[in-house]
Amino acid sequence: MMQKTFLMVKPDGVQRQLIGEIVSRFERKGLHLAGAKLMTISPELAQQHYGEHKGKPFFEGLVEFITSGPVFAMVWQGENVIEISRQMMGKTNPKDALPGTIRGDYGVIVGKNIIHGSDSPESAEREINLFFNQEELVEYNKSMNEWIY
């Protein structure tokens, strides 16, 4: 199933200079970059993005953290990209994330877990539309794709 997903290097990942490392992992996997930008998230956007967590004890801290510095927002495309990218990110809490995953390799605590990724086709569509305009998403072919599919 060809899908798109929304992935984002969080402020901790940007400050720790992990953008290149993270992009590189998805590129080498064979996934296809459809859009990307460095941006600062407004409190309004943060509350919308994390709307499902409103009312939870960590919500205020989560909004404060995600707005605390620039993030690197991305759209990636590929067969089953939502599930594949979640696997590559690792479990939400870095203490449970396996070595070899992004959170397992670079994170320590749940509040600073380096990367966000959509967890379902519905959240992917919602989050892509929240962060990107249609014209910011680029359609193009890479000849390498015939060696991946």
Ligand code: DAT
């Ligand atoms: P994920 O980012 O793996 O989709 P989530 O949607 O359950 O995880 O939570 C969103 C973010 O909120 C998560 O990346 C880090 C933060 N978070 C989740 N549970 C938390 C907790 N118990 N304490 C502090 N922060 C938490």
Ligand code: MG
């Ligand atoms: Mg989530």
